[in-house]
Amino acid sequence: MSAFAYRDGDLYCEGVPLAHLAMEVGEPLYVYSLDEVERRYRPYADAFPDALVCYAYKANSSLALCAWLHRLGAGADVVSGGELRVAQAAGVPGHRTVFNGNGKSDAEIALALEGDVLSINADAVEELERIAAIAERLGRRAPVSIRVNPGVDPHTHRHIATGVTSSQFGVAIAEAEDAYAQLASFPSLAAVGIHCHIGSQITQLGPFVETVDLLADLARRLLRQGYPLRLLDVGGGLGIDYGRWQGADPDASHSPLTPTALADALLPRVRDLGLRLLLEPGRSLVAPAGVLLGQVLHLKRGADTTRVVLDTGMNALIRPSLYEAYHAILPVRAAPTAMTVDVVGPNCESSDVVGRGRALPALASGDVIAIMDSGAYGYALASNYNSRPRPAEVVVRGERWWITREAETWDGLLHGQRLPSV
Ligand SMILES: Cc1ncc(COP(=O)(O)O)c(C=O)c1O
CATH class of the missing domain: 2.40.37.10 (Lyase, Ornithine Decarboxylase; Chain A, domain 1)
Known part of the structure; x- marks a missing residue:
């Protein structure tokens, strides 16, 4: 329907x-249908009852839709000061907001800290030093997750494949433990989680499963080493069937993944970790x-x-x-x-x-x-x-x-x- x-x-x-x-x-x-947004959001909330579903504002940061998703129970995934302002205007509290992005300005980092976001997701070890300096200046301890690049091919358009080794996003998974050691060396930073996002318009389950297995292994190692992690953020990326209306583009007409299929595959793999799962769907909620x-x-x-x-x-x-x-x-x-x-x-x-x-x-x-x-x-x-x-x-x-x-x-x-x- x-x-x-x-x-x-x-x-x-x-x-x-x-x-x-x-x-x-x-x-x-x-023109946007609020009921359709709700129909797309509910399966996430039902399939992941203990997770925080942070709507990815980059998909559509129009205030009316963001406020509607907040009313439905979604948190916010923002990547800029502008998106954070929209989340705040929509009424989303900081503790339901994650701040992503591979190039955050000092002013944006300060805004995120002052807004008490749940996690600032650092894209590079070089960014940790900047976040630490700003947190110190503000007299705060910054909650930080590191965006890990698992080197997994999401089988989507190359412009929206972000978890492949050649992409500019995140810290290669092989270097992740070193990155957490660096994070721990800054007194003004607290390691709160692991973040990942492998791409967009993904229509196969395999890349998600492969990614989550890699992230779960990393999380187990970090937890054993004593990092006080609380969050496992697996990003967004579920595709939709753009071809369903008429003579379809064969590449887009695969039956899209559902949140239920994703939950069935992912939840058993991460249950033992005791971490709070975060998801960052954008397209599948509003496209x-x-x-x-x-x-x-x-x-x-x-x-x-x-x-x-x-x-x-x-x-x-x-x-x-x-x-x-x-x-x-x-x-x-x-x-x-x-x-x-x-x-x-x-x-x-x-x-x-x-x-x-x-x-x-x-x-x-x-x-x-x-x-x-x-x-x-x-x-x-x-x-x-x-x-x-x-x-x-x-x-x-x-x-x-x-x-x-x-x-x-x-x-x-x-x-x-x-x-x-x-
Ligand atoms: C970090 C991050 N999270 C979530 C999303 C949302 O992805 P999608 O709209 O495919 O669900 C993106 C999109 O590129 C992203 O970069």
């Missing part, structure tokens, strides 16, 4: 026709809960290809351009398939292609389409490229809806800019 479905020819988000939202608010527009609505500007007929030109593209949703990611494109008014087209954005880049070779109805200027599964790494990666304002955001619950973020404006883009007095 999905929050997005056709009823009498209209594509709905829960009880609200998307065409109605497009008319009332205007496109481009992000299927969001769509990006765009308007057809016109059709451009070429010798070989007809192109549908939209009013939105890589500026609002960069995944297709960045990763050649597949997103289904559906008309908000159902009609029989009539043409095979490339759907392109309005930006001056040949990579601004939202979808190639798509079977769609006979679209015309002014028609509205929905780019499906855009709730994760959509708005969060949107830019002002070509000086285009970012779209508005709407959340839907049942038959009610709210504009939770106004669209940016052309004038707004000039805000804060000044001419030099040359």
Whole structure:
């Protein structure tokens, strides 16, 4: 069951026709279903009843969604001062927040310490010294986990594979014990856990199992050596089935892993450690809960290809351009398939292609389409490229809806800019 479905020819988000939202608010527009977020969160909470599920804000740090996930019981995984501020504004207490990232500024480390986060996850031994100095200056003891790179291939797009040996993230597992020894040498640091995140859009159980076995071995060794660890953070990464709507991208159409399958495989492997498990899912919670609505500007007929030109593209949703990611494109008014087209954005880049070779109805200027599964790494990666304002955001619950973020404006883009007095 999905929050997005056709009823009498209209594509709905829960009880609200998307065409109605497009008319009332205007496109481009992000629309999110709160019920879908809840449907995606509950299986995690049920499968991991003793774990802290920290929603990865990088997937979508829109305040409305973060506050909703907090209300559902999720903690926060943040990677910047900005994301920490959103978590605080959403009401997430520090003790349910982890601070990640491979390049934290001094100001961000101080903000995390002052916000009493559960753990600062250090990405490198070189970072420990910086965290220690800031903690000392603030008269605090920083709770630190080390991000361990297990050297496991998650079988996903190379841009989102982070646990492989060649990635820039974490401390190689072979060097992890030395890193904990260094951590212990700083009086202003306390070793509280082990962190890991092997990648995103993972659709196989094997890489998680391999990783957790390696982490559990490391944890046993560190616990034997007397480190007072409390946390085992296995990161996020569960994939979703982007291909489920229509003629699927074969790489994306594997049946996605469920939190239950993950729990069944992982929990028996870590139970004896006595550590609190943390998870950091992002995509699997919010991607299927969001769509990006765009308007057809016109059709451009070429010798070989007809192109549908939209009013939105890589500026609002960069995944297709960045990763050649597949997103289904559906008309908000159902009609029989009539043409095979490339759907392109309005930006001056040949990579601004939202979808190639798509079977769609006979679209015309002014028609509205929905780019499906855009709730994760959509708005969060949107830019002002070509000086285009970012779209508005709407959340839907049942038959009610709210504009939770106004669209940016052309004038707004000039805000804060000044001419030099040359
Ligand atoms: C450290 C960390 N945790 C969690 C996530 C969330 O991953 P996903 O959205 O695939 O669940 C990411 C994403 O890259 C990450 O880098």
